Amino acid sequence: MSTTAIDPGLNADLAADLAATALILARRFAAGATLWCVAPAWEPHAQHIAVEFVHPVIVGKRALPAVALTGHDPVGAARMSVRPGDIVIAVADAGDPEVRSIMRRAPAWGAVTVWIGHGPRPPAGAADRVLWFDDPDPRLPAAGGFVLTYHLLWELTHVCFEHPGLLTAPHGPAEVCVTCADEGRLAEVIAVCGDTATVRTATGIETATTTLVGPVTVDDLVILHAGAAIGTVGPPGRAPEPLAGNGIRR
Template sequence: MNVVSDPVELIDADLSADLAAAALVLARRFTAGATLWAVSPQWEPHAHHIAVEFVHPVIMGKRALPSVALVDPDPVAQCRVAARRGDVIIAVAAADQPQVIDIMRRASAWGVDTIWIGHGARPEAGIANHTLWVRSDDPMVPATGRFVLMYHLLWELTHVCFEHPGLMTVKEPECTDEVCVTCSDEGRLVEVILPPVTVMDEALVRTATGEEFVDVTVIDDVEVNDLLLVHGGAAITRLDEDM
């Protein structure tokens, strides 16, 4: 007697919506000249596969999209050096992978968007711009092809977006008297490039819009690669690893 098990829903409605949103952003970034950087410290072949998937125009007439696998033992340092403002970092990793967590928390200071593919327990809400997650605790999921299916669909949907040029441009929000990031209470995440030489000097930091100097007199012992929250040109706190 044959027992037929219930079919597995590989892509549910929520994941479909997440894939579509990520593909649209990715298409817009590629149109603006972005590079896609792929990392997967636990499952390196996925990083290579993603890079090949996007850079190789397997279908006649499709664009070859700039994509690179970063497989150095220190992917955080690699991303820091490689990624430019407007690029995208895509990670395939479990929610507790420390290097990917660090990349995601620094990405906004680098001015890059992030996509995180994984399964099981989800990462902290909002840590990545787009989270593409499989609802399964099966440890074999990374080897079953479900991740491959996701980034294949991401590639295909990205090219679908290219077919609608009107979607490729986004009007930049204008500064108004009602809400303005510069003069509101909103803080900006920055990463220290060069700490101050003396207590009266400013620190050179990397921001989402470029490099600038900020006042760090209220922060003790600022070091290279520290993440700081800046408001009005002054650092108001340091973000620890668990923040």
């Protein structure tokens, strides 16, 4: 008689996170999303995830659009590829600078983010969904736990497809300014002309005044509100600074 060992890292919390993440992915795919996969230090994981989703091994399961972004500039590749409504999934430890940059910028691109990793965790809010092994063993990325995680993510995503009622996300009221009905939105600067910047947001390309925040440069992240940049977003790990009066944080 043979038994199958279950990776002890797949605990109840991670199982619940997998289920919640699969539902998000299913809803995005149902709306036409593409999945972009990055793993700068472990590129085979990005390629493996893309293959899992685009080439299903079970008869009757749909092929889902997924692409591995590899090469020397994953941030630039993601910036050029990701479109509003897409998904970015990364496999990396919490200190990977390229993945940290992608995760920070993805909301301005309109993408939902998933981060798979191990060891010390990334800061709260670093990604929309974090699927994490607390084990710091440097051999873990090659030990099968990551592979099992994204295999289960693929399978659970298809389980969601079997229940069409789950695929429509509920829409609650947005938190907006009571004065002008606009919210604080993350934007990435793509061009600058004097006190005006062209920025990319989750809804498209916009023009914003930058008088309130001072000089900005291409690739900077700003908070956009009512057509103006009202705050800048610094490097990961910097504590957010509140803006007086309107409840929006930098």
